Amino acid sequence: MKIAIPVDEGILESNVCISFGRTPYFLIYDTETKESVFIDNSAAASTGGAGIKAAQAIVDNKADALLTPRCGENAADVLKAAEIKIFKTTSESIKDNIDAFIEGKLSLLNEIHPGFHGHGGK
Amino acid sequence: MKVAVLSGKGGTGKTLVSVNLAAASAKATYIDCDVEEPNGNLFFKPEEICEEEIAVKIPKVNNELCTGCRKCVDFCKFNALAYIKNKLIIFDDVCHSCGGCSMLCPEKALTEEEKVVGKIQKGKSDQVTVYTGILNIGEATGIPIINRLLADNSVQEDKEIFIDCPPGSACIVMESIKDADYCILVAEPTLFGVHNLNMVYELVTLFNKPFGAVLNKCLEDENPAEKFCLQKNIKILARIPFDASLGALNSNAEIAVNESEVYKDLFSSLLEIVTKEAQNETATDS
Incomplete structure (x- = not known):
């Protein structure tokens, strides 16, 4: 199973990024092979609709689940159409969240925010 | 002459200033570009309204x-x-x-x-032609409506046109002021008011528009907005007092210049200054 996580830097020791759509990188982690691949998030520099583009990238990278602290409604619509489940991260550590996910300790992200659209998001 | 009235936040007095300027002018057009909550029509109560949907x-x-x-x-x-x-x-x-x-x-x-996404209304109120832009609730941007409002008035060079802008300094305000010959910045006498005045000051400077400030709700105490104007060398066009009787007129949707000699004088004199300023700018530009 492949999981996607927005991350601040392209290393496993880095932190989960607070933003989904405008995170600098995504980690695509394969729970079977334990392989980590970091991809640049080209949506980060978008004028608008960053969440949609980032979600498209998650779909294209064939992730089955997304682990994120929060997610906007447009991105959530894309992920829902692709049947990708969104789980809420519980700490900053990437590794802790991966472990918690594998142990089935992460719950689904229930609060989908209406998007920041240029107003904050930090 | 096209005059845009703007401020960095809501409730500073954009509508008060633009409505009263239009009423003080002999034959004017008032355009409400605050499409998310237009309220100039409450004062003008325009008649013979024509409506057009904007898609x-x-x-x-x-x-x-x-x-x-x-x-x-x-x-x-x-x-x-x-x-x-x-x-x-x-x-x-x-x-x-x-x-x-x-x-x-x-x-x-x-x-x-x-x-x-919304509609525009055009009506008459005595000598004033009143345009109102109305954005449907839930729509993301009123720019198509503002475009239509201003396009309708793009060729009336001889008329005095007053544009009541949306609050802030975002795209929607840029769209509202882009064809203006002159901008009036309305400011409140508070530190927060100065912050918001600075936002629109930066905007009109960036757009290279001639502008001046109207200080609203003036008290006898120190006025931070006035201090800011002096520091930045911004021309102060008028001072509107913090006056309960003006507040009452406004709350009753009355146009102050039609009801009070004091305000008739104040806004007529503001209109004269703005007309002169705008003409000066046109003269220096050409």
Whole structure:
């Protein structure tokens, strides 16, 4: 199973990024092979609709689940159409969240925010 | 002459100033570009209203023709399209109606359809022509409505046109002031008021517009907005006192210049100063 996580830097020791759509990188982690691949998030520099583009990238990278602290409604619509489940991260550590996910300790992200659209998001 | 009245926040007195300037002028056009909550019409109570719906073009996909080439997805700078599970998803609210996707689509799977986002109303109130832009609730941007309002008034050079802008300094305000000959910045005598005054000051400077400030709600105490104007060398066009009787007129949707000699004088003199300032600028420009 492949999981996607927005991350601040392209290393496993880095932190989960607070933003989904405008995170600098995504980690695509394969729970079977334990392989980590970091991809640049080209949506980060978008004028608008960053969440949609980032979600498209998650779909294209064939992730089955997304682990994120929060997610906007447009991105959530894309992920829902692709049947990708969104789980809420519980700490900053990437590794802790991966472990918690594998142990089935992460719950689904229930609060989908209406998007920041240029107003904050930090 | 086109005069735009703006401020960095709501409630500073944009509508008070623009409505009263239009009423003080002999023959004026008042345009309410504050399309999210237009209220100038409450004062003018215009009659003989003509209404026009404003629509934008939004792409519509025929999934039977779409081959999933994603040219449209890659093209859209606003990321209004996504291609998921062999289906194109279109986000209407994110779309800026540029038409690029349907133009590019090699399969002609995308067509454009109209989506109504609001309306404009035109009416008469004594000598004043009143335009009101109304954005439908839930719509992302009022810019198409403002465009239409201003396009309708683009050629009336001889008329005095007063544009009541939306609050703030975002795209919607830029759209409202872009054709203005002169900008009036309305400011409150508080530190917060100065912060907001600075926002619109930066905007009109960036747009290279001639401008001046109207200090509203003036008390006898120190006025931070006045201090800011002196520091930045901004011309103070008028001072409106913090006056309960003016507040009462406003709350009753009365136009102050029609009800009070004091305010008739104040706004007539403001109109004279603004006209002179605007003409000076035109003279120096040419």
